[in-house]
Amino acid sequence: MSRTPLRIVVGITGGIAAYKAVSVVREFVKDGHHVDVIATEAALQFVGRPTLEALSRNPVHVGLYDDVAQVRHVALGQQADVIVVAPATANTLAQFAAGLAPDLLGNTVLARRGPLVVAPAMHTEMWENTATQANISILRSRGVVVVGPGVGQLTGSDSGPGRMCEPEDIVREAYEAVSGEAHHDLLGKRILITGGGTREPLDPVRYIGNRSSGKQAVALAERATNRGAEVTLVAAHLEVEAPAGVSLVTVSTAAEMHAKVMSMSADFDVVIMAAAVSDYRMDSVSGSKLKKADNGGELHLTLVENPDILKELVSSKSTQQIIVGFAAETATETELIRIGQEKLARKGCDLLVLNQVDWEQGFGTESNTVTVLAAGGDILDTATGSKMSVADTILDCIATSPFHNA
Numbered sequence: 001m002s003r004t005p006l007r008i009v010v011g012i013t014g015g016i017a018a019y020k021a022v023s024v025v026r027e028f029v030k031d032g033h034h035v036d037v038i039a040t041e042a043a044l045q046f047v048g049r050p051t052l053e054a055l056s057r058n059p060v061h062v063g064l065y066d067d068v069a070q071v072r073h074v075a076l077g078q079q080a081d082v083i084v085v086a087p088a089t090a091n092t093l094a095q096f097a098a099g100l101a102p103d104l105l106g107n108t109v110l111a112r113r114g115p116l117v118v119a120p121a122m123h124t125e126m127w128e129n130t131a132t133q134a135n136i137s138i139l140r141s142r143g144v145v146v147v148g149p150g151v152g153q154l155t156g157s158d159s160g161p162g163r164m165c166e167p168e169d170i171v172r173e174a175y176e177a178v179s180g181e182a183h184h185d186l187l188g189k190r191i192l193i194t195g196g197g198t199r200e201p202l203d204p205v206r207y208i209g210n211r212s213s214g215k216q217a218v219a220l221a222e223r224a225t226n227r228g229a230e231v232t233l234v235a236a237h238l239e240v241e242a243p244a245g246v247s248l249v250t251v252s253t254a255a256e257m258h259a260k261v262m263s264m265s266a267d268f269d270v271v272i273m274a275a276a277v278s279d280y281r282m283d284s285v286s287g288s289k290l291k292k293a294d295n296g297g298e299l300h301l302t303l304v305e306n307p308d309i310l311k312e313l314v315s316s317k318s319t320q321q322i323i324v325g326f327a328a329e330t331a332t333e334t335e336l337i338r339i340g341q342e343k344l345a346r347k348g349c350d351l352l353v354l355n356q357v358d359w360e361q362g363f364g365t366e367s368n369t370v371t372v373l374a375a376g377g378d379i380l381d382t383a384t385g386s387k388m389s390v391a392d393t394i395l396d397c398i399a400t401s402p403f404h405n406a
């Protein structure tokens, strides 16, 4: 949290997620900052002016031609330490990318001196549209901080990427954007991240897999990109969209992931093995669909061990490289650290991110709880919260590692 009181402009545009922007305003005010809300006419269809005025403790600005004598459209932008637009509709993003200023918010954004943070919210099709993606790339290339969107339930019964990120994540990114330095602490670093779960085919129609969704790896990729790193994501069956601005390599099996990662790793400063990699594969994959056996109801499969990518990365790493492992364990809380320390010693990586998993927690959820162990086994940090905030804690550990700063 920023300790110096800031002047923050919160721009609210016309999307259903506008109701969540109310919490963004409340958080900033609670932290002692001066908040000016600029709402578009469309935003006021979704959330009432009195609510925003009561929470921001300031009049809400809407019209370009209100208080013209005070040149408000220039003053708000010039004075703001940061402008946060949440939700940012596809139309708003297109306007910002084109430099259009049809309303007070557009003018304020053009007149700003400080950073701009946008939290997109829209239907999946609109987010995935090439026009929106091109606009996002333009905005990112100009240093605009793009928070999300998250993946999940949208307005209707559908779900997918397009959901506005949680207010706590937007607020945190705004503070980081203001502090600037912290925000780009990974500038110039090349980071390779693996994510998702590998699948080992049994035959042309079946596989052995796991429940990893890849959400934590995607959050790491997004946060590392926003913090200035050049990120490559080696993805195995992600359930979520890879973030914009990340170079994506898709694989399916552990062997494919092994081949890709080992061929690329030397070019990276940091390798984060967040993927759930299958330890075993079929000794031989059937070319045709396996038939139900007539031998008393049992099927015996012979599995052979896959290469341990993390171990190989450690044994081939350069002195400056940081290799990060993950360990998802079903252990009790008291056993967790000991099991993690043993795994860390066995794998030899520089950091190990440890978390508890069971039928309900760890996989596919929006939040996570992790403990980060340093090479010697000491607890470096712990984090509980959205996968984005957990990603930041992990990246903080990397950014402050002695290797990184060597």
Ligand code: CTP
Residues within 6 Å of the ligand: 254, 273, 274, 275, 276, 277, 278, 279, 306, 307, 308, 309, 310, 311, 324, 325, 326, 327, 328
């Ligand atoms: N990992 C890997 N290659 C494998 C298996 C795992 O690189 N063939 C990596 C994972 O990406 C993770 C770490 O090793 O970063 C720990 O994975 P995990 O499955 O917990 O470790 P295992 O050595 O397989 O131990 P366990 O007996 O607990 O399965």
